[in-house]
Amino acid sequence: DSGVTQTPKHLITATGQRVTLRCSPRSGDLSVYWYQQSLDQGLQFLIQYYNGEERAKGNILERFSAQQFPDLHSELNLSSLELGDSALYFCASSALIGTNTDTQYFGPGTRLTVL
Amino acid sequence: EDKVVQSPLSLVVHEGDTVTLNCSYEVTNFRSLLWYKQEKKAPTFLFMLTSSGIEKKSGRLSSILDKKELFSILNITATQTGDSAVYLCAVYSGGSNYKLTFGKGTLLTVNP
Numbered sequence: 001d002s003g004v005t006q007t008p009k010h011l012i013t014a015t016g017q018r019v020t021l022r023c024s025p026r027s028g029d030l031s032v033y034w035y036q037q038s039l040d041q042g043l044q045f046l047i048q049y050y051n052g053e054e055r056a057k058g059n060i061l062e063r064f065s066a067q068q069f070p071d072l073h074s075e076l077n078l079s080s081l082e083l084g085d086s087a088l089y090f091c092a093s094s095a096l097i098g099t100n101t102d103t104q105y106f107g108p109g110t111r112l113t114v115l
Numbered sequence: 116e117d118k119v120v121q122s123p124l125s126l127v128v129h130e131g132d133t134v135t136l137n138c139s140y141e142v143t144n145f146r147s148l149l150w151y152k153q154e155k156k157a158p159t160f161l162f163m164l165t166s167s168g169i170e171k172k173s174g175r176l177s178s179i180l181d182k183k184e185l186f187s188i189l190n191i192t193a194t195q196t197g198d199s200a201v202y203l204c205a206v207y208s209g210g211s212n213y214k215l216t217f218g219k220g221t222l223l224t225v226n227p
Binding site (some may be wrong): 002033042044045048055056060082090103104105106107108109 | 149156157159163172203205209213215217218219220
């Protein structure tokens with residue numbers, strides 16, 4: 001158990017809908033990362049927050065947005081869902097800002113299925 | 116565009132064999148390289164490498180980085196069936212805006 005929690009575990013929804021994925025980092029960790037893992041694309045970095053501020057942006061679509069709240073939990077919002085958004089979404093946390101000496105710990109993931 | 120390439124894509128060995136997994140990268144402003152193991156769940160951290168030529172070791176696993184030739188290897192000796200997993204390589208890069216780029220992974224299957 002990494003100490004990172006994600007809810008829900010599974011989510012099934014229809015195209016065009018909007019969903020929110022939630023992540024609670026390990027106690028004391030200030031950085032939260034979101035990743036998407038699909039069969040054809042592998043693991044893709046989406047976005048990172050550090051202490052409430054956006055820190056780095058990867059391959060995140062405009063239909064997706066995220067935020068980190070004062071209690072450090074984070075939410076990833078996915079809107080206008082398409083079939084291709086079906087994937088496993090991981091959250092990870094790290095203690096620091098994400099430097100070259102910082103280890104990320106992954107949550108168990110949320111499996112999103114868009115029908 | 117930053118790129119991380121792992122080889123082989125898939126590998127099947129017998130218990131007791133030694134395997135070497137490769138990771139090469141082309142990134143702007145390299146910071147560090149990480150290895151993860153992923154079974155049927157979330158990735159778990161194995162090693163972080165920042166300096167060339169210094170081997171990191173944990174039990175039967177070891178890894179080394181070559182910053183001149185832009186690659187890293189992950190060695191697993193005396194493999195066990197529990198080593199069966201996807202091994203992911205990722206590279207931190209960037210200046211003020213860090214980015215983490217993953218390779219597609221190597222699927223290792225260890226048969227009894």
